[in-house]
Amino acid sequence: MPPPNIVELTELPHELLMQIINPLDDESICALAKTCRHLHFFALPLFLSRHGVRTLPPNCVSITCPSKKALSVLWASLFMENIKKIQFHTIDEDADRLLSDICSLRRLFARLPSFCSLPLIYSTHGFIENSALHNPAFDMRKWSAELSALLDTAIQKSCQSLYIFGTDDVSTSCSSRPDPQEQLATKVGKVLPGKASRKLFSFFSRAKIPPDPPRTQLNDFIIASSMLLQTQFFRWTLSTLQANAATVTQLKFNKAIANSSTWHQLLSTLALPLLFSFELIADGQLVEGKNVDLRDVEVFLTRHPSILILNISGIPIPDLVPQFQNPILPRLCYIEAHPKFIAWLLHYHLAHFQTLKVVTITTESSDFGYNKYDEALEAISLSYVNIAQLSLNFVSNNGHEWMQKHISSSMTPLRSIITHLSRITSLTIQTNYWMMLDDRDDPMVQLLPQFLALFSSLEKVNFNQQLCATQRANLKGCKDIFKKILSACPRVKTILINSAVIDLAFLEV
Structure with missing residues (x-):
């Protein structure tokens, strides 16, 4: 029995124990981990982290380009019994x-x-x-x-x-060699x-x-x-x-390329009665024989009235789009899609989207013509759907020309389509990290107050995909543009950057 004043290794503070174990080589750490349960859970993660394996809370293990020995040790470890998520990055x-x-x-x-959960990443x-x-x-x-x-x-x-x-x-x-x-x-x-x-x-x-x-x-x-x-x-x-x-309940195809016949077989065959979220983001390369046919999408959507969230992108939409023969997506709450796809849905089914609240209009290339937005915005303004949240995606810096067009047309008798979006109370502007709110020389930043003023019921603005941090000290340069926005839009009470609420009182705006 050791003297009472001798402290056992397992009783040492974790910081001190780490300083003792950290200099050991891999073989010594593995041997130490076999001595008792306490040291097993303390020392083994150190060995594994050296070989591409990390344990993350809660109950997750991330395996990134691991050594063969690490996989063998991981198999024998005690804490694997409680793991619920395994994330594997291949070598x-x-x-x-x-x-x-x-x-x-x-x-x-x-x-x-x-x-x-299993994310498998090549x-x-x-x-x-x-x-x-x-x-x-x-x-x-x-x-x-x-x-x-x-x-x-x-x-x-x-x-x-x-x-x-x-x-x-x-x-x-494939190899024809026998197994x-x-x-x-x-x-x-x-x-x-x-x-x-x-x-x-x-x-x-x-x-x-x-x-x-x-x-x-x-x-x-x-x-x-x-x-x-x-x-x-x-x-x-x-x-x-x-x-x-x-x-x-959730099915996503993200930039997966397949033959048109494969998409046809997949979309025309599947029947998922509990599906609530569906995403189909095609590669965007409109190659003959590898496109997703709009008619196959229609068949799939018609068969899945349970869908609440829909994200569609990269699908070629013909000028003469087919009209739906049956009611579609009666429970739809959120849609993210190309403006032409959104217009197609809303134009032909005004009475079937009473639950739709959020619309995100996407772009698919840097040379996108923003005038295409008008078709979707017109469909929203003419619909009887109570859409309250709108998101516009600007992937390039030529969007200011489209903004200026609507600002100028709002001063004419015809007015801008945007002025008819009286139900929109929340607007998100995504700029793919190229626009900075504190850049006073950016033409899009200069037009923001006038453009936002076209939304007569606007209460909340979110500037997403911004490089600037949301800490108070980093927002001083945005103070001027915030003041102009609040002056032009008296109903706006909340401004967010990357979905984080800005403390306007601190900035004295």
Whole structure:
């Protein structure tokens, strides 16, 4: 028994304990983590952080370009039992790790009782295809099968949110070599009895632990990868959505490229009764044969009256747009889309959007003609919908010409369309970080007070995507423009920058 005045290592303050452990090498830290539960939870995260693995509150582990040893140590760690979110960033420019990391992740998933979220991020576009082309040993078919099995394992573990990002393209040529594991299983089965065969084969099997029975709880499926819409994965993607149709509430396709026939099959087949949020942001490259057909979008939206939030972008809209044959989206509350798409919806369905409150008009390129906004604004002004919040997106600095046009027309008998938007009380102006409110020489900043004054009922203005910080000391340069806005718009009581409320009293505005 140690003397009473001797302090044990685990009783030291955490700051002092960290100074003792931090200089140790990896092997010593791993050995220390095996001595007791307290040091396991204290020392092991230090080793893992050195190798691309961080534990984040609450119950999240972020894995970024990890070493093989780190994945092995993570599998054996005690705190993995409580992990609910796993975020994995793959290693770039290492084809040898593509397959082995997927296998290690699947082994890790199999150990967990359950988890709720999996963001899987391939950061280099086209890297998978390059690996297949330049590395003869890379087996595309095997990798595709392992990745599909990994995602299936995640869903079986009650994963509620899948987010797949990157790998825009996957080589269409798969290796025709026979699967070595299948060959091994055949040979072993012929030589050994069943029990011995299963025991030996378990060392090489893809599934180290028998899979749990399927538990369909997938709620959010976010696809920011063209890979899942291409030949190797499309069948898996479609069947997974169909198998989880009763639980999926959020579906997003973010800049995923696919053939028009693929989009047609996907949008015309799916039926998700609880879907409340749908996003389809096409790549914006209007290439023949790779566009999303507006008619397919119409079919999908008509089949999903449960949608509350809709974000549509990058879809070619013909000059003669089709009219809807049936009522559509009766519960829609928020829409973010190209002005022509918004006009299309509102012009033909004035009576079917009584819950719509927020409209965000987007642009799709730096050479966008802002006169296209007028079509959407006119549809809003003519509708009977009580839209209270409007957001305008300016991706380039030529928007001041459009602003000036409306300011000038407001002084004529015809007046500006904007003056008819009497129900708009909240306006957000997004400027993609190119405009600074304290830049007095910027023509758009100079026009802001007069432009905002066109909105007769405006009470709140939010300047989003601003570079300036919202701390009081950093806003002194904005004091002049704030004064002019409040003078031109007497009903405005709240100004925000990047959604943070500005203390106008402190600025003496």
